[in-house]
Amino acid sequence: MVIGSAMIAFLLLGLAAPLGRRRPAVAGLVHLACLPPSLLLLALGLMHLAAPPGTPPQIITLPLGLPGLAGHWRLDRLSAFFLLVVNLPAVLAGLYGLGYAPHLPRPGRVAPFLPLFLLGMNGVLLADDAFSFLLAWEFMSLTSWLLVVADDGNPEAGKAGLTYLSMAAFGGFCLLAAFALMAADGGSFDFALLRAHPGGGGGVLAVLLVLLGTGSKAGMVPLHPWLPLAHPAAPSHASALMSGVMTKVALYGLIRILFDLQPVLGWQWGFALMLLGAATALTGVFYALMQRDLKVLLAYSTVENVGLILVALGLAAAFRAYDQPALAALALVAALYHVLNHSLIKSLLFLGAGAVVSATGERDINRLGGLLNRMPVTGACFLAGACAISALPPLNGFVSEWLVFQSLFHAPSLSHWAMRFGVPVVGVALALAAAFAAVCFVRAFGTVFLGRPRSAAAAAAREAPLSLQLAQVVPAALCLGLGIFPVLVSGGLASVVAPLLRVRLPTALLGWPWLSPIAPGAGSYSALMLLLTGVALAITTVLVVHHFGSQRTRRAPVWDCGTPCALPEAQYSADSFSQPLRRVFGRPLLAARELIDMPAPGDTAPARFRLEIRDPLWDGLYARLIRLVNRLADRVNRLQSLTVRHYLLMMFWTLVAGLVIVAVRPPL
């Protein structure tokens, strides 16, 4: 009932919004109107999570869908948790859009699609049969694509949209085929029936297809190249939703299928997922480290975090296969904790980036600087986000990373040699990724908010309007809250995981302030105690310093070695900051080359510096693929003349046709 009304509200909003497309204010109102349904779904999710253990899932069947196939919708703890993950940032994005959307170049092209996008994402979470799931999934893809291409003045956005669209189509097909295979074995599209016949499952191919389908949407390497193109192209609050939330919806699909519908998997799958996750995390963070565009940087950072979650999911799958449900639960809790954290942090960071971009019109971090003095609230919130995503205690990012490391470090001697070598190697990869993430965000925050302005636009920046500030303060506060009270969250997550793994993880063996999930002596963490001790020490320090020391402070010009140099270049640029890492790791990973042309002494000709960076993955895989597709396209000459709209139409009909074929086919 509640779900239905919320969904209909989204739909109506989406349909009504185009009516006011000529008036920018309407775009703001549409965003405002997104708040109640989002809040409603948020409350629903919370209520379901708060229900006592053993409460059955809510199931709704609607007479919608294909002939003979009713639409099944279901709200269980996993969905409820993800409702939280989706709608919390949605509320923030709505709030943000209220002040932000009217100033977009084409507000009329954003306002209608945001509610529809939310509708799609919520739909995926609640779907309980393959048809509804795929329908919602494709709906989510299409509406997000429309958000990506909303700024039609930008040729980059067009290219990003095309790449995204092809990848989304690929992912959709994979999922479709996977469900077809599963249904062929399990006999039905209904998730309930699939769940009832575990192990039926279409075998290796189906799981592989699921991995490809959801992985491509989540940004798993090597299916990620669309993500850093598409996410930043959308308006910032939509970027926040795509990066912070849509990737999580994709992971929801993976968790739903791997841990709920197809729970019987060999350890090899977990192992593969771990390795893929490690590769994803490292690639993502390394590329993030090289970016100049603030939003692209954040998008690559999403790839990294998805990798971290994938590692945890892989560990969970492997532990489950080894029949160690407690550790599996720990890993899964870690994964879900990070899902929640990252959705918040990434939303926060994208909203902050949006505030910066709209205040300066600049996305190149090499042209920003010194914004902390001019945009104190945005700066402080972005700092909180940067600290959280760099896994600094006492913020939330550290808790989930701690849990992931705990589950990794306490992996018992797994019986297969591959796991014995693989787990430490994955540990190294995660540790490197975590360290790189800190470098990446020191670099990002340092060049954008600290130092002196590197352009006139940065020097003239003004703080964002109130609604934008509010939309950043709330998640920043939540990051702190989720970090200080980890036991509350992990307790809730344990109840989400319990039905899937049939074991309830004790998260606080030492009592409520201590996160202690494994054994009383095995390593525990209490953010609250650390924080309180830290505060006590800080107060002591301040008192001592102020009692015994001088309190006078004087402002003076920076120490410039005696030569005043007002050039903004006389401070490190973002590229320079990451150059040592680029030099050490960039040669193998990016084929990075520095070409320096230094004239002889006394020669007044300019010295020249050029940096060559190529993406070996793009060159090696996608560029070839594109060439192949181009050749194919030449053959199918007729199709070339179609417009994008026709392609979309074709995609949709192929989807429907595929479903129909599978539906009418008699079970084997």
Add this chain to the structure above:
Amino acid sequence: MRLVRLLLQTLLKGPVTQAPPPADADSLAQLAATLSARSRDTLGRSLAIRALDAGSCNGCELEIQAVCGPVYDLERYGLKVVASPRHADVLLVTGPVTRNMALAAVRTYEAMAAPKWVVAMGDCARDGGCFAGSYAVMNGVQELLPVDLVIPGCPPEPEKLLSGLLALLETVA
């Protein structure tokens, strides 16, 4: 390993550092005169020195390096040369202060945190020395900065420099 042998020998033979010179009486008198008007802060037996070459011939710098060496061992008295004027208490100026260095000298002084002292080292820093009267020099540090102590000499010998600095240390500590 020759190095290990050398290190052991050094350790066994004991330091080559010579006994400290007494704090220079002239300097003490001079400091008493200049510092009496100002509040004397107690910094403990520790002073950080920022050397500033304001156009010296490099002779004074050589003697500063000698004072930092093992024989005089400036550090044993709690005196040390630091990298940034922000960290420094004493600005040790050498040279007659060329006009090309005047701005840098003032900026260095400005960059230092109070309480701070200026020591003019060498005859040039006192009054320009043999460079006085040139179009390119300021004829000594006092034209530009408030000088607390002058250590004369061309260049001042290490003992002289050391006892001057020790006098400063005793006065302000």
Add this chain to the structure above:
Amino acid sequence: MIPLLWGILHTLLVVAAAPWATGLTRRVKARLQGRRGASCWQPYRDLWRLLQKDSVIADSASWLFHITPYVVFVAVWLAATILPTLTTDMIMTPAADLIALVALLGVARFFTALAGLDAGTAFGGLGASREMFIASLGEPAMLMVTFSLSVLAHTTSPAHLVEFVLAGHVGLEVSVGLAMGALLMVALAESGRIPIDNPATHLELTMVHEAMVLEYSGRHLALMEAAAMMRQLLFLSLIICLFLPWGIARPGDAAPWLLVGLAAWIAKVAALSVVLAAYESWIAKMRLFRIADFLGGALLLALLATIFLYVSEAL
């Protein structure tokens, strides 16, 4: 009540002893160069002098520059209180483990690097860039050392690790040796010692830590310096805890044992400081990009330690 008092004593001890350990290292280095050197207590005088001084802050610096010294000092102090120096029976034992310790040091580094960038000088950026470059390899190596120890002792808590070692569960194992080697290498890097960084350098262009704090003065500088000293002591303590824990009191031991623990700790810190000074006199600083090989080697050692453990457990 008694544990609380000991806890407070321990907390004060790590902050009070840090300048002494630094002073001792400096003194021994001076003697190895044939100097007399300043007294071991000189760092206290230096800190006191800095506290008395006014603070000068660059025009372009933001509020972050003001708070960073406090954040850094407290983060390192907090990290230092986690380690069981006198006894394993501490209030802070369950609050944080080695992962949290690494992360707390990460907090200190994160803010130091940001403060380096804050004033908008070339040197601050230079130091921050190098510091983060070094940390990006050092921190993983440190985490992998934790990994191998936790595989061995099934815990990441330093106090429980100490108890594990004291209970005699560890023999002379290859993997422990490898982990120790890795930790020693990381310790040199993380506490900014030669061959990674030169704490006594006067060359802006080669500095790492110094370059970041070049703009600080007065009490702010005192805090940054004290934090650096404490970080050095922390790593000495960490090596003591994990590999030379004999003498640390265990739960249930009578109070006099704590004094034994104190004496043992002081003796071990002094011995390690001397070793550090000797090592620093014996080697020159590395080329900057050679550090990647050095710390990459540390990472590899720690990884090998973990894999050895896994393999040997399976045998």
Add this chain to the structure above:
Amino acid sequence: MLGNTTLTEFLDGLRTVPQHQPWPRHLLDERAWMDLLHQLAESDWTLLGLWADGGEVHAALRDEEDGAVAVASLSCPERKYPSLSEVRPGAIRLERALRDLWGITPVGLSDPRPWLDHGRWPVSRPLALPRGPAPETPVDYPFLPVEGEALHIIPVGPVHAGVIEPGHFRFTCSGESVVRLEARLGYTHKGVEELMAGKPLAEAAKLAARLSGDSTVAYSLAFARAVEAATASEAPPRAHWLRALMAELERIANHLLDVGGVCNDAAFPVMLAHCTTLREEVLRANAACFGHRLLMDRILPGGVSHDLTREGGATLRKLCATLAQRLNILVDIYDDLPSLQDRTVGTGIVRPALARRFGAGGVVGRASMQGGDARKAVAYPPYDELDFAVPTQPLGDVNARIWQRIEELRESLSLVNQLMDGMPGGPLTRPIPTRGGEGMALVEGFRGEILLWLRLSEAGKVVRCHPRDPSWFQWPLLEAAIENNIVADFPLCNKSFNCSYSGVDL
């Protein structure tokens, strides 16, 4: 005209100035000057110096084939002359300085920026007659352009973190990689040339001794020799030997400090500690024997001021013995220590061709295969009677410059012994006749060859004196040595060069 003409052949037949000693000075007209430029493009004559005097520009040249030295002069009443910078890039900074000080424009000089004049003097063209007015604002010095994305600039100096002389270095970098390094000097410009003009010899000698405090002996010697040349007088033999003794002691003290300093910049302070201790012994011996630690004002026109006593001689012999022995230990340690070698080998390479192009001599040049040493090339007394080698190194890196110093230290120790052995007796000074004239001296300081040219009035006062430090031709090479090195290795390169600031800034 072109081809294998020697310098002597080329200048033969041109008008010669009578009272220029010991080498000839020829007066060129505009056409002959242009011929000289063309000839310089073909031949490998070394540019020894370039300066002005009143309305004349002088260029000192040396033919390395036969060692012939000559000065070519061009009168430029319109206050401009064709620039040498195209054929001898080492002349660029000399010409910029010349333009700043004398207001004479080198036509064809590609670099229009001032060099010594930062726009902070109360005059401009301080050596020209009449002087120019004071500039209204300080020079806004444009640094050379660098193209590339997201580069950053590191402005260093003039106030450095260490105890060194002031100079400004501007690095344009991408992270650690240096794209361009440019030095800006002139901070220690004290107007010495102007101060010297009109001074009696004793006062001028005092200034000459303070051109560069570490080369005080070499500069005093150069000044004394130039005065003696101009007045056609000669110091007594014992004075020659004592001068050489002091010069070698100065070389030993400075090379010791440099070897230790380079190691210290690689964070190996033990070496510096020992080198400083050894150096201190040299300085104390200096003070004991001659009464001044740095030997300032010990060499005067006409002779030397202090004699070496018997006890002094014994002290020096003992010093040499211990130095030789302890130096060997330090050299072995340097040679043995991979962590130190790793820093110095292959760092800061100066290619021999480039060193030759700039006419760089001294340690920097000899470490890059350049063999020039005034003690051999000019063979002023007493070096014509002494037995010593001029070592060179092929590789031109920091390591080569350290070894160059070590080998020169050994040669100098041997020279000190030879000087003690062969020291003749006799008076210390001979009076300088009061007369006018022009004199030039080439003297090997510890950095390299110092040129000092002066013109005396009939009353025996200095009319014009131009000292040219060896660093003029070494500084520019530093900007090339940084190529393929990172920012963090610059201090090592710089220390291994150890160029003079004060000597160059005048």
